[in-house]
Amino acid sequence: MGRIKPERRTRTDLIVTALIAAIVVAAGVAVWWTSPARHTESVTATTPAPVQLPAENVPREVSVRWSAQSDVTTVPQITRDSLVTASGGTVVAHRLSDGTDLWSYRRNLPLCAAAAGWTGGDNDVLAVYRNSRGCSEVTSLRGSDGARHAARTSDADDTVHLSIDTGYALLYGPTRLETWGSNLVRGIEYGRVTAPVNPDVAPDRTHCRLYSAVSGADRVAIVERCDDDPGYRLTVLSSNLTSDEKIRQWGSTLITTSAAGPAPRVVAATDSTIVVYDGGADPSGSVGAPQGPRLRLFTPQAESRSEHPVAGDAQVPERSDPIIDQGVVSFWTGKATVVLDASNGNPMFQVTDAVGPGAVMAGQLLVPMPGAISVRRVFDGHEEFSIPVDRGQVVGPVALRVLGDTILEQRGTQVVALR
Incomplete structure (x- = not known):
């Protein structure tokens, strides 16, 4: 069998090959240039932070560290x-001892929300970033070292609220919730879904505006107002x-x-009770029930159970x-901090x-007070x-958390460590 002569490559062939190679390289550079990876800077922890053991006592005095x-x-x-x-x-993530960086994660997109959670379970931090689809890019980071281990993206509102309970993360904005x-x-x-796969998945209500939502006990409680609703709905x-x-x-009930008046605010969701703060601008509720600012308790079926007057705006x-935190829910009404049993x-x-x-x-x-922190008995509120x-x-407002022997206060947009 005779030897087959190789095909001759003409000058045109070489030019076309070079053009294809140039296009491939340019496409690769373009993908890299616009990719999230190029615009992300992740610095993970090299050594773990010290384990924070529960405090054995409450200090009598503190100073800003x-x-x-x-x-x-x-x-x-x-x-x-860490904080x-x-x-x-x-x-x-900051070391509690001196505030230095334990790890960091940065993107060239604005942050909409961030939360750390799954207490007692996964030690995770969620960061939600805004792009052209709203606050839709979500990254999950390991709380121990900042390593990225999960991400998701979907349609979202331009402003959102993020919270985490022991089982689920909840993200909601004015028109949709996940x-x-x-x-x-x-x-x-739930809410605005651009292209529903199954239109019959959600309850038959349209154009609902979501005002507040809380998750707990594998449930989500929402205060909303939908088409043809004269008032606010739970x-x-x-x-x-x-x-x-x-x-x-x-x-679901009005x-x-x-x-x-202003929309009531969901405060807590438990196995047996949904708690809603109602500022009292709208005289609603059963005949003879307290008016003005109050906590309204509902069953998981959104049926009214009881009402309790509180100080508030x-x-x-x-x-x-x-x-x-540790069996209690605390919520600031603008004039008082109300404390609930987290179990019921x-x-x-x-x-x-x-x-x-x-x-x-x-x-x-x-409990943060003007110029002080009030130390009280958990079961009856008596000040010690x-x-x-x-x-x-x-x-x-000043929101207070505790980690180890450090008291952490969020004062506006500043977090302060007291020890």
Whole structure:
């Protein structure tokens, strides 16, 4: 068999080959240039932070050890061993001893929200970034070293609120809501859905505006107002889809007769009770029930159970969020901090003139007060003593958390470590 002569490559062939190679290289450079990886800077921890053991007692005096900027959080966000702050496009975990960086994660996108959570389970930090689709890019970082281990993206509103309970993360904005498990797999999406795969998945309500939402006990409680609603509605959904891929609605009912005043605010969701703060601008509720600011308790089916007067403003301050800590929920109404039993939602007591929600330290409840931290018995609110604190010009709200023997206060957009 004779030898086959190789094909001759003409000058045109060489030019075409060179052009194809140039296009491939240019495309690769373009992909790299616009890729999230190029615009991401991740500095993971080289050594772990010291383990934070629970405090054995509450100090009688404290001083400021360090502070850090955290624009997008309203409550100090803590992992098992560090404080997490979020500003601009950067999330930073700080060592409690001196505030130095343990790890950091930065993108060239603005942060919408950040939260640390899954207490007792996964030690994770979630960072939500804004792009052309709203606050839609979510990254999960390991709390121990800052390594990225999960991400997701989906349609979202331009402004959102992020929270994490023991089972689910909850992200909601004015028109839509999502829950995710710790692996960032979506549980439910509710509200505005651009292209629903199954139109019959969600309850039959349209053009709903979401005002507040809280997750707990595998449920999501929402205050919303939908088409043809004269007032505000309380809706309770399951945090995950049913076996036939539908949203389970536990209950939904109108809780005000009009929308003339500010929307009520969901405070807590437990196995047996949904707690809503109502500023009393709309005289609603059963005949003879308390009027004015009050806590309204509902069953998981959104049926009214009881009402309890509290001190508060007609509208809860925008940066006021509940804190769940060691069996109690504390929530600042603008004029008082109300304390609930986290297991059943029942009100326990309120601390008037407080400036924010508190947390538990060595079995005592710490509540921020003007110029001090009030140390109280958890079961009845009796004050044991007071710790002087100089906050300068800061009036409130002040949200308080505890990690180890460090007291952390979020004062506006600053987080301050007291020891």
